[in-house]
Amino acid sequence: MSGGSSSAVAGVVAGPAGTTEGSSAMMDGQAEAYNFAYLDEETKRMIRRALLKAVAIPGYQVPFASREMPMPYGWGTGGVQLTAACLRPDDTLKVIDQGADDTTNAVSIRRFFQRTADVAVTERTAEATVIQTRHRIPETPLREDQILVYQVPIPEPMRFLEPRETETRKMHALEEYGLMHVKLYEDIARHGHIATSYAYPVKVEGRYVMDPSPIPKFDNPKMEMAALQLFGAGREQRIYAIPPHTRVVSLDFEDHPFEASKADQACALCGAEDSYLDEVITDDAGTRMYVCSDTDYCGTRQAAGEEAR
Amino acid sequence: MYVAVKGGERAIDNAHGWLAEERRGDRDVAELSVAQIREQMALAVNRVMAEGSLYDPDLAALAIKQARGDLIEAIFLIRAYRTTLPRIGASRPVDTGAMRCDRRISATFKDAPGGQVLGPTFDYTHRLLDFLLEAGAEVPEAETDEADMVPKPRITEYLGRDGLIEAEADSDAEPPDMTRAPMAYPADRALRLQALTRGDEGFVLGMAYSTQRGYGRNHPFVGELRIGAVPVEMEVPELGFAIEIGEVVLTECESVNQFAGSKTEPAQFTRGYGLVFGQTERKAISMALCDRALRWEELGEENVGAPAQDAEFVLSHADNIQATGFLEHIKLPHYVDFQSELELVRKLRREAGAADAHAEAAE
Numbered sequence: 282m283s284g285g286s287s288s289a290v291a292g293v294v295a296g297p298a299g300t301t302e303g304s305s306a307m308m309d310g311q312a313e314a315y316n317f318a319y320l321d322e323e324t325k326r327m328i329r330r331a332l333l334k335a336v337a338i339p340g341y342q343v344p345f346a347s348r349e350m351p352m353p354y355g356w357g358t359g360g361v362q363l364t365a366a367c368l369r370p371d372d373t374l375k376v377i378d379q380g381a382d383d384t385t386n387a388v389s390i391r392r393f394f395q396r397t398a399d400v401a402v403t404e405r406t407a408e409a410t411v412i413q414t415r416h417r418i419p420e421t422p423l424r425e426d427q428i429l430v431y432q433v434p435i436p437e438p439m440r441f442l443e444p445r446e447t448e449t450r451k452m453h454a455l456e457e458y459g460l461m462h463v464k465l466y467e468d469i470a471r472h473g474h475i476a477t478s479y480a481y482p483v484k485v486e487g488r489y490v491m492d493p494s495p496i497p498k499f500d501n502p503k504m505e506m507a508a509l510q511l512f513g514a515g516r517e518q519r520i521y522a523i524p525p526h527t528r529v530v531s532l533d534f535e536d537h538p539f540e541a542s543k544a545d546q547a548c549a550l551c552g553a554e555d556s557y558l559d560e561v562i563t564d565d566a567g568t569r570m571y572v573c574s575d576t577d578y579c580g581t582r583q584a585a586g587e588e589a590r
Numbered sequence: 591m592y593v594a595v596k597g598g599e600r601a602i603d604n605a606h607g608w609l610a611e612e613r614r615g616d617r618d619v620a621e622l623s624v625a626q627i628r629e630q631m632a633l634a635v636n637r638v639m640a641e642g643s644l645y646d647p648d649l650a651a652l653a654i655k656q657a658r659g660d661l662i663e664a665i666f667l668i669r670a671y672r673t674t675l676p677r678i679g680a681s682r683p684v685d686t687g688a689m690r691c692d693r694r695i696s697a698t699f700k701d702a703p704g705g706q707v708l709g710p711t712f713d714y715t716h717r718l719l720d721f722l723l724e725a726g727a728e729v730p731e732a733e734t735d736e737a738d739m740v741p742k743p744r745i746t747e748y749l750g751r752d753g754l755i756e757a758e759a760d761s762d763a764e765p766p767d768m769t770r771a772p773m774a775y776p777a778d779r780a781l782r783l784q785a786l787t788r789g790d791e792g793f794v795l796g797m798a799y800s801t802q803r804g805y806g807r808n809h810p811f812v813g814e815l816r817i818g819a820v821p822v823e824m825e826v827p828e829l830g831f832a833i834e835i836g837e838v839v840l841t842e843c844e845s846v847n848q849f850a851g852s853k854t855e856p857a858q859f860t861r862g863y864g865l866v867f868g869q870t871e872r873k874a875i876s877m878a879l880c881d882r883a884l885r886w887e888e889l890g891e892e893n894v895g896a897p898a899q900d901a902e903f904v905l906s907h908a909d910n911i912q913a914t915g916f917l918e919h920i921k922l923p924h925y926v927d928f929q930s931e932l933e934l935v936r937k938l939r940r941e942a943g944a945a946d947a948h949a950e951a952a953e
Contacts, residue, residue: 355915434916
């Protein structure tokens with residue numbers, strides 16, 4: 282792992298371990314019956330081992346014995362397990378969904394770690410040591426001492442081209458990515474453009490083709506960053522990683538180069554022209570406004586703007 | 591100010607409060623106790639234990655109460671609880687041949703040694719709503735008798751003696767555990783059986799049914815179905831011998847299937863196997879049929895492309911907790927990905943419009 286303050290260190294136990302006291306010990310409101318950050322230390326060790334392998338082979342999907350978590354599969358169980366395996370008591374956690382800290386599932390996951398790990402939480406990107414995200418990369422550039430944990434629904438970039446895991450594993454092993462290029466080419470032939478706007482496939486360090494999770498392709502260029510990026514797919518039992526400063530190239534063709542696109546507007550609240558925007562319908566007549574999807578970025582800019590006035 | 595999903599924290603708290611209120615229902619109606627569920631909704635409890643992979647009727651009953659009777663939600667609660675339990679060891683294999691049978695039937699032999707025992711079954715009831723139950727009529731106590739204590743060896747052992755059914759290879763190998771290791775394909779039979787026994791009853795039933803209707807037909811008979819309690823023994827290292835630590839009720843089904851034989855092997859019957867926690871016979875029979883269908887390769891049969899023959903398809907979609915979670919996650923906001931799709935579609939439409947205009951101008 283990189284030397285960040287939140288790197289995985291085995292054996293950190295804050296709460297009392299063990300839950301053998303019988304069926305009634307786990308009633309709601311008795312979070313203290315659980316180990317620090319919910320998972321037992323054996324499970325964390327298993328996940329950390331998978332993480333080490335993932336960091337050593339950037340972009341490679343490492344199978345891991347994903348556990349059943351107290352939130353549903355498909356709602357971030359992979360990311361939650363990675364966060365649980367990385368968290369230390371002195372960490373500061375930020376959780377976002379669609380770029381925002383106050384969306385319902387982000388609230389739920391943040392509360393889960395407040396309850397089971399009692400860590401500090403923040404909405405400020407710059408103050409967080411661990412950031413768990415669904416579908417976005419924060420606009421504020423991340424640093425070496427930060428970890429970005431992605432929730433991943435389908436880790437296999439070629440799953441919709443080949444449904445069988447036994448086949449796609451073979452294709453990765455042989456570096457046989459023709460199918461993916463054919464798909465992109467067919468898009469261009471049919472639409473004039475590559476018709477993938479999110480979960481846009483990338484090639485990591487010139488070897489593995491990887492699914493960046495359903496982030497908009499606007500975020501793809503940010504993946505070459507200083508922070509460690511971890512990807513967790515709980516239901517599909519896969520972990521992968523991009524170590525700091527790793528080469529991440531979005532797949533494209535010479536005559537159809539990759540383009541990171543966003544709405545051609547500025548944020549109606551903070552005026553940012555460089556951030557990813559959500560389109561918000563404001564009345565029955567279909568009037569629209571565009572606002573930053575990254576709520577911390579937008580809020581910070583608005584506050585700075587008011588100060589300057 | 592501008593997005594409806596803001597204010598998540600308070601909305602979640604209020605939703606939880608409302609849920610608790612709905613769970614309690616009309617306060618003029620007596621509250622259901624966990625013991626009542628355990629005793630009177632026993633088959634629901636059994637299903638939750640089987641698919642939750644945790645044998646504890648009290649916890650299963652609590653989960654059913656907490657889940658408002660939604661069994662998949664109850665199974666989910668049990669699974670999430672089970673994850674947190676430390677493993678202190680493994681039991682010895684249970685001996686289902688020595689089961690204290692509440693029910694034991696064979697469809698292949700009329701006069702099975704040890705006898706047929708119908709037990710508490712719905713099979714021959716007429717499905718007429720019993721309004722006496724609604725009226726709260728006293729339930730007369732059933733007649734009882736001493737247990738017959740007659741040994742009830744497995745039916746397939748009789749076929750096995752004459753070589754009429756394939757022999758199961760003995761193995762002391764530790765079986766794999768899909769809850770501790772990631773699923774990998776091809777999956778061996780022990781792993782497939784584990785996935786099936788905790789798989790969704792409806793899914794496994796549907797898969798089994800499809801084989802009966804011709805999608806990978808395998809001509810099954812219920813060689814034997816038995817339900818009852820078996821002792822669970824565990825070797826304790828400090829003692830150096832095995833001690834009985836409790837009892838579990840199991841349902842076991844062995845199907846007997848046709849097999850025409852091959853160049854190297856004469857014709858004989860083959861087996862499908864089902865073993866499930868609790869009284870869960872629909873599930874156990876379904877499991878046996880699915881198991882048999884998935885064995886096409888080792889038995890040298892043809893893959894006719896039937897869904898029930900496809901291990902990766904069956905095993906990766908049998909788990910209702912995985913399925914329901916992923917299915918329901920599409921309720922979560924997806925407006926970032928949708929926004930990017932929206933922009934792409936607008937762009938493609940704009941270009942198509944420009945091309946049309948260009949074509950018209952040229953005409």
